[in-house]
Amino acid sequence: MSLFHHHYNYDPGYGCSLDDLLAIPAPEENPDFCRFWCDKYRQAVNIAADYALTYQCSRAGYRVYDISYRSTGDFAIGGWLLEPENQAVTQAIVVGHGYGGREQPDYHLQIGGAALLFPCMRGISRSRNGRLPEQPNLHVLHAIEDPNQYVIGGCVEDIWLAVTVLAAIYPQCAERIGYMGISFGGGLGALAAPWDRRIKRLHLNVPTFGNQPLRLSLPSSGSAAALKAHSQHQPRIFDTLAYYDAAVAARHALQPLHAAVALFDPVVAPPGQFAIYNAWSGEKRLFVLEAGHFEYPRQHEQDRQLVAELLQFFGVSPA
Numbered sequence: 001m002s003l004f005h006h007h008y009n010y011d012p013g014y015g016c017s018l019d020d021l022l023a024i025p026a027p028e029e030n031p032d033f034c035r036f037w038c039d040k041y042r043q044a045v046n047i048a049a050d051y052a053l054t055y056q057c058s059r060a061g062y063r064v065y066d067i068s069y070r071s072t073g074d075f076a077i078g079g080w081l082l083e084p085e086n087q088a089v090t091q092a093i094v095v096g097h098g099y100g101g102r103e104q105p106d107y108h109l110q111i112g113g114a115a116l117l118f119p120c121m122r123g124i125s126r127s128r129n130g131r132l133p134e135q136p137n138l139h140v141l142h143a144i145e146d147p148n149q150y151v152i153g154g155c156v157e158d159i160w161l162a163v164t165v166l167a168a169i170y171p172q173c174a175e176r177i178g179y180m181g182i183s184f185g186g187g188l189g190a191l192a193a194p195w196d197r198r199i200k201r202l203h204l205n206v207p208t209f210g211n212q213p214l215r216l217s218l219p220s221s222g223s224a225a226a227l228k229a230h231s232q233h234q235p236r237i238f239d240t241l242a243y244y245d246a247a248v249a250a251r252h253a254l255q256p257l258h259a260a261v262a263l264f265d266p267v268v269a270p271p272g273q274f275a276i277y278n279a280w281s282g283e284k285r286l287f288v289l290e291a292g293h294f295e296y297p298r299q300h301e302q303d304r305q306l307v308a309e310l311l312q313f314f315g316v317s318p319a
Contacts, residue, residue, distance in 0.1 A: 003264045004296055010219035012266035018288065021263070024271050026247035026279040027213050034252065036243050040153060041195040044072055044160045049168035053081065060107035061085055062116075069165045071122065072157040078126030079119040080105040081169075089115045091176035092166040093314065094159060094199075096185020099136040099208075099223055101125035108307065109180075111314045115170060119162045121155040121188070136184075137226035144230070147240045152188070152209070159192040163199060176200060178314055183208055183268055183293070184223070190246035190276050194253040202253075203310055205260040206292035209246035210272035213238070222267035222293075247275035257284040258313045260306055262292030285313070 003013050030036070051069035058064065062082040071077050082105055083089060090113035095106065097118070102125050105118045123132030123139055132151060133139050142151040159179070167174045179202045181189035186207025193199045208223065209215070216228045216238075231237050242248075257280050261273040270292075277286060287306055290296055 004291060004294065006266065006294070008221070008266050010266075012220075012269075012291075012294070013264045014218060014269060014271060016263075016270060018263065021261075021270055021274040022278060024211065024214070024275045024278055026251055026275055027211055027245060029248050029251070030242050033243060033248060036147065037191075037195045037249070040157065041160060044157045045164065045196070047072065047161060047164065049161075049165045051165045051168070053169075058085060061110065062107065064105070067117065067119075067165075069119075069161060071154070071161045073122075073154060075122045075129060075154065075158070076127065077119050077122065077158050077161070079117065082107070082116040082118070084113060084115065087113050089113060089170050089173060091115075091178065091314070092117065092170050092173040093178040093180055094119065094162045094166065096159065096179070096181030096188055097121070097125070098183035098185060099124075099139070101134070109310075111311060114314065115166070115173070117162055117166055119158060121158050121184075123151065127158075136223050140223040140226055141230055144237050144240050145234075147243045150240055150244065152191070152244050155188050156192045159188055160196055163196060167198065174198070178202065180205075180310075182206060187246045187276075190253065191244065191249050193255055194249050197255075199255060201256045201258075201314070203258045203260070203313065204276065205306075206262050206265060206268050206273055206289070207246060207259070207276050208268045208272065209244060209276075210250075211247045211275035212241040212245045214275065215269060215272040216241075218269045218271065220267060220269050224269065224272075247272070247279045250276045250279040251281055253280055254282045256282055256313075258287065258309065259284060260287040260289050262289040264290065264294065265292035267293035285309075
């Protein structure tokens with residue numbers, strides 16, 4: 001029985017109870033999974049911060065800057081930096097976006113003393129580039145035949161370079177850098193964090209890329225649908241996706257996690273979301289959303305509760 005009335009020809013709750021979802025594991029791990037990611041990180045972290053800041057305006061208690069920086073593959077990454085106007089900057093947070101991209105920063109994230117960097121991942125929104133398609137169903141397939149060149153790996157590197165940039169701008173915050181990401185950005189954060197101990201704590205909201213074999217076996221209307229269709233005539237994409245499984249990566253993540261995961265989600269299937277949370281090795285806190293990527297009656301109430309928890313979570317000095 002579905003939790004909500006909807007127009008989908010499948011059940012976005014997938015017949016799972018909360019107990020069912022909390023029992024979903026990560027899939028088997030490739031023997032060289034850690035080596036693959038450690039090599040990627042080692043190359044990315046050796047790139048010096050190369051960024052430009054342009055002041056734009058004052059809004060919602062922040063100084064707002066346009067920011068651009070260089071990432072791996074000589075990709076230019078654009079975005080926004082929000083700096084508190086009337087507080088010393090005591091922490092810095094990278095904020096990832098969903099696969100729909102981002103047209104402006106989130107001004108409602110009033111986290112004490114936090115500078116917020118909102119990068120647009122390569123090929124998307126302010127980081128549009130003729131070398132990459134912007135549409136999610138095409139972007140998620142770009143260079144998937146090669147694990148080393150797959151665009152999702154490049155997006156993870158964009159996060160690592162964002163951390164490098166924040167550490168250069170705010171050296172006093174080098175030990176207080178966090179990450180927040182939703183959907184696409186949530187999955188990227190789970191892939192990025194285990195190898196980058198500069199990231200001290202994370203919030204992941206309805207994260208994708210969890211338990212790829214299960215994810216692609218379920219009907220959905222998100223990027224998994226494009227991958228599933230592509231796999232029908234290119235089954236070798238599973239060889240690449242084995243390296244890009246956010247639940248497998250979560251086994252190696254030691255940072256504190258605050259996760260908002262949904263019981264009902266037509267875009268990012270809840271079993272994949274919970275697989276990431278369940279596998280996370282570090283201290284973790286669960287916030288159960290009634291739905292993700294879907295409007296529902298208690299959405300505003302849950303959003304308020306979630307923001308209150310995040311203010312507390314990021315207000316605590318990272319371990």
